[in-house]
Amino acid sequence: xxxxxxxxxxxxxxxxxxxxxxxxxxxxxxxxxxxxxxxxxxxxxxxxxxxxxxxxxxxxxxxxxxxxxxxxxxxxxxxxxxxxxxxxxxxxxxxxxxxxxxxxxxxxxxxxxxxxxxxxxxxxxxxxxxxxxxxxxxxxxxxxxxxxxxxxxxxxxxxxxxxxxxxxxxxxxxxxxxxxxxxxxxxxxxxxxxxxxxxxxxxxxxxxxxxxxxxxxxxxxxxxxxxxxxxxxxxxxxxxxxxxxxxxxxxxxxxxxxxxxxxxxxxxxxxxxxxxxxxxxxxxxxxxxxxxxxxxxxxxxxxxxxxxxxxxxxxxxxxxxxx
Numbered sequence: 001x002x003x004x005x006x007x008x009x010x011x012x013x014x015x016x017x018x019x020x021x022x023x024x025x026x027x028x029x030x031x032x033x034x035x036x037x038x039x040x041x042x043x044x045x046x047x048x049x050x051x052x053x054x055x056x057x058x059x060x061x062x063x064x065x066x067x068x069x070x071x072x073x074x075x076x077x078x079x080x081x082x083x084x085x086x087x088x089x090x091x092x093x094x095x096x097x098x099x100x101x102x103x104x105x106x107x108x109x110x111x112x113x114x115x116x117x118x119x120x121x122x123x124x125x126x127x128x129x130x131x132x133x134x135x136x137x138x139x140x141x142x143x144x145x146x147x148x149x150x151x152x153x154x155x156x157x158x159x160x161x162x163x164x165x166x167x168x169x170x171x172x173x174x175x176x177x178x179x180x181x182x183x184x185x186x187x188x189x190x191x192x193x194x195x196x197x198x199x200x201x202x203x204x205x206x207x208x209x210x211x212x213x214x215x216x217x218x219x220x221x222x223x224x225x226x227x228x229x230x231x232x233x234x235x236x237x238x239x240x241x242x243x244x245x246x247x248x249x250x251x252x253x254x255x256x257x258x259x260x261x262x263x264x265x266x267x268x269x270x271x272x273x274x275x276x277x278x279x280x281x282x283x284x285x286x287x288x289x290x291x292x293x294x295x296x297x298x299x300x301x302x303x304x305x306x307x308x309x310x311x312x313x314x315x316x317x318x319x320x321x322x323x
Contacts (some may be wrong), residue, residue: 083143083318083319084115084117084143084144085117086117086144087117087118087119087120087144088111088117088118088119088120088143088144088145088146089120089122089144089145089146090104090107090108090119090120090121090122090146090147090148090309091122091124091132091135091136091145091146091147091148092104092121092122092123092124092132092147092148093124093125093126093128093129093130093131093132093133093147093148093152094123094125094129094214094215094241094242094243095123095125095240095241095242095243095244095245096121096123096242096244097242097243097244097247097263098214098242098243098244098245098246098247098261098263099180099214099243099260099261099262099263099307100148100150100214100242100243100307101121101123101242101243101244102261102263103148103177103178103307104121104148105121107119107148107177107309108120108121119146123242125241125242126241127160128152128156128159128160128215128216128217128218129150129152129153129156129215129218130156130160130163130164132147133147133153133156133163133165133167134164134165136171136310136311136312137165137166137170137171137312137313138165138312139312140312141311141312141313141314141315141316141319142315142319143311143315143316143319143320145311145312146174146309146310146311147171147309147310147311148307148308148309149171149307149308149309149310150218150219150305150306150307150308151218151219151222151305151306152215152217152218152219153167153310154167154168155217155222156217159216159217169313170312170313171310171311171312171313172310172311172312172313172314172315172320173308173309173310174308174309174310174311174320175308175309176306176307176308177307177308177309178306178307178308179304179305179306180261180262180304180305180306180307181278181279181280181284181303181304181305182219182220182223182259182260182261182278182279182303182305183259183260183261183262183264183265183268183275183277183278183279183287183290184227184257184258184259184275184276184277184278184279184293185250185257185258185259185260185264185268185273185274185275185276186198186250186256186257186258186273186274186276187250187251187252187253187255187256187257187273187274188253188271188272188273188274189253189256190209190256190257190274192274192276193274193276194276194296195276195277195291195293195296195297195298196296196297198257198276199231199233199297199298202231202233202234202235203232203233208234208235208236209235209236209256209257210235210236210237210238210255210256210257211224211235211236211237211238211255211256211257211258211259212238212239212240212246212247212249212250212254212255212257212258213237213238213239213240213246213258213259214239214240214241214242214243214245214246215239215240215241215242216239218239219303219305220243220246220258220259220260220261220305221237221239222303223259223279223303223305224237224257224259225237226301226303227259227293227298227301230298230300230301231297231298231301235257238255243260243261243263244263246258246260247260247263247264247267250264250273251267251272251273259279260275262284262286265286265287268287275287275290276290276296277290277291277292277293277296278290278291278292278293279292279293279301279302279303279304280292280302280303280304281294281302281304
């Protein structure tokens with residue numbers, strides 16, 4: 001079975017892995033996007049990024065997330081009572097409305113509810129998330145600046161020579177909050193309704209089809225490149241500044257194909273696009289009639305991304321929303 005991993009070890013950081021998980025199932029709605037089945041992982045040891053994670057579309061803990069985080073880390077009682085004493089900024093390196101933004105907003109709402117202080121999303125959609133990454137890396141390590149991280153965070157150092165921060169050394173991992181597979185969707189203007197038809201069209205020798213992503217080095221960009229390689233087809237990559245702009249381009253017919261977050265499902269149900277496959281090893285409960293890419297025509301294909309939360313490297317453990 002195909003596996004793509006990138007593991008970054010940081011002594012003393014919380015474990016962002018797929019073992020010893022605990023959490024609960026629940027469904028959230030954010031701007032029409034269905035966010036379901038998140039999984040919380042806490043502990044101490046390795047900061048890991050594993051793309052071949054079994055599971056459903058998204059997993060997230062219940063409102064007890066903050067209490068669970070607090071229980072996982074040794075903290076000073078007086079510090080817990082005083083933090084946070086003002087609003088906390090949570091950086092998101094992509095545009096509003098996409099999967100990363102949705103995860104960030106669900107998290108900030110939960111944290112605001114539990115701590116009684118505002119946790120506010122600050123979108124900085126530029127340079128593949130590097131602007132948000134640099135802001136977080138350079139922020140005061142006081143617990144009042146956090147960042148939502150994705151596979152892009154650990155991929156960017158291999159793509160950008162002028163990266164002005166260290167993706168590992170400049171950050172302290174807090175928690176891996178989401179495992180999410182992606183949805184292969186096509187524009188209504190494309191005369192296909194299944195993966196086999198898409199492959200036949202792409203192999204027909206005509207003009208290469210375009211596919212949208214949320215940015216260079218993003219998980220859905222690399223999903224597309226892996227798909228091209230394994231299927232033996234040619235697609236032209238068109239990067240956008242987030243999942244929402246990429247999805248809008250697909251809906252309008254500006255691009256032919258995209259590997260989207262679950263934000264695509266309401267649009268597929270409304271007939272605005274056609275979702276023809278999912279990238280995981282198993283079908284997802286939120287779209288049980290949609291086959292996996294592996295079963296529909298590209299055996300062995302499997303990609304599942306992740307979302308996590310981090311803070312500047314020197315942020316005290318007692319200030320990582322238990323943090």
